[in-house]
Amino acid sequence: MSLLVGVDTGRRSSAALALAAQLANSLDTDLIVAAVIASAWPPMRGNVEHEWRVHNRDAADVVLEHAATVLGDQVQARYVVHESASSRRGLLELAESEQPAVLVLGSAATGQHGRIALGAVSEALLRACPVPIAIAPVGYRGRVASHITRLTAAYGGSEAAEELVLGAAPIAARAGGTLRLASFAVRPDAEFGILARIGARSEDPVLREWAARIRAHASEILDEVEDLAARPELEDVAIGIGESWAEAIEDIGWRDGDLLMIGSSGVNPLAWVFVGSHGMKIVRNAPVPVIVVPRSVSWA
Template sequence: MTLVVGYAPGARGQAALHLAAMLARSAGDDVVVASVVPAPWVPGMARVDGEYHQQLDDAADRALDRAKELWPDGVRATYVRHRARSAPAGLLEIAHQHEASMVVLGSSSAGVFGHVALGSVTDRLVHSSTVALALAPRGFRAARDARVTRVTAAYGGSSSAEQLVVAAASVAAQVGAAMRVASFAVWRRPAYTTALGTDSEDLVLREWTDQVRETAHSAVAQVEGLAFAPHDLELVIGSGRSWAEAVEDVGWDDGDVLVVGSSELGPVAQVFLGSRASKIVRHSPVPVVVVPRARAEELAERAARTGTP
């Protein structure tokens, strides 16, 4: 398979390169490092138009030369400059040309360091991409021999969430990684001056947790029934007074990747993040892979049928 990584000079571009190399090294994939250049408007008569676009081409070529210097040994990569009406459109065009399974992107420089932050390009793609997206936290760095060691699938309790878990498990097995199924609960307890009166709130949280564990067992059983399953599998539930606390509550290590699925309200063939998934993505301290529902269904069906991803 092939990964496309959108590269632009700066820390954001380096984070995307580090993540793409880790993912490709884990799965044995090829990588296309791409620099997208704005396509010209209707050709003008003035020579300055040509000079301006030549400057853009030269800048893109210099960026790709820098990417070559940063790229680690042992991972196959090619480098392309591509003209398109916009960066998101250009990256998807390259992905389709190379039949890529994923587009890898960095976070906005305006976001919180160490967390995923959506910029103009990533925000558009997480609501329109027809291929999976991998998002690197701001400032993400990985060792030159780093691999994915654990895959965490965000589970929301729907049938499509079960398919996402099976799809993520098949990929985890392929790369030799452990597997977690994770649900998150945000619970804002009223600011009582004593513990009196909080028992009902605690009871609701316990009942919700028990219900999630019960429904998640179906997804876990499907994973355990795969002919080619991850070597380790666990179910975890994170809770907190905010999404940041709930996501952090499950604990994260180097080599972790979080997988989330598209909302059932969006197009089947495209990525479309719902409100809960968006909050989880924005508070993730590890790389996030966002999978279109159709792609998750395809991977899950293939894993159940053949035992391979």
């Protein structure tokens, strides 16, 4: 089992490398560090095409040398230059040929510090990749030699969410970390403008009932986790409520070494990473690295 991390030939990918190293340490596996360079299209005249290819290859070599410096001897890694029509297609080709347990990406450079920012490539991959995708927030600076110490599984009460939790438990155990189930809710008036300015207290009974149901369902799943051969230490179920998705997610508290796992949309009939509207909001507002897992896929 290996992890595949894509590095950008236009800039350093320290955040993605840090997350990839943490995951590799936690799962006791190695890395494939890949730089995707564009193939010549349309065909160019001989000398021009040769110079263009040399330039692209040199840029790839630079970022791979930087990656080797960042990772040092903390993680066993293989460095690959892959030529393809686009970064998206190249990473999909590598995911198909290398069969990694996880594809690790960084955020778009223009995003808010400490949050996940999806660029054109990462957003497209979330809708097309057959393997789980882990994304590091902007400016993420996890230590290369560190581990994931807590895995938080986003739980919404569905059958797919139950599968996610049962798949997450052995991973948390393997990493030597704890497992936490978490659900998030945005107050209806805050998100949709309903009952605006009437006040949060008007819907508190609804939210309390929702939270009680989530805790009851989650408790049943945690009982199943207790019966697993490889089971981690379990934390209390966390319920995050806020006036926005960012506030709801922050409400449960986070610490260094955290990883948030969410499942793909249950309505997608294909075994791809496809994130529904709520899942995408969680991804964009998460203050920690996120891994998105296709339904019915075991990622490690």
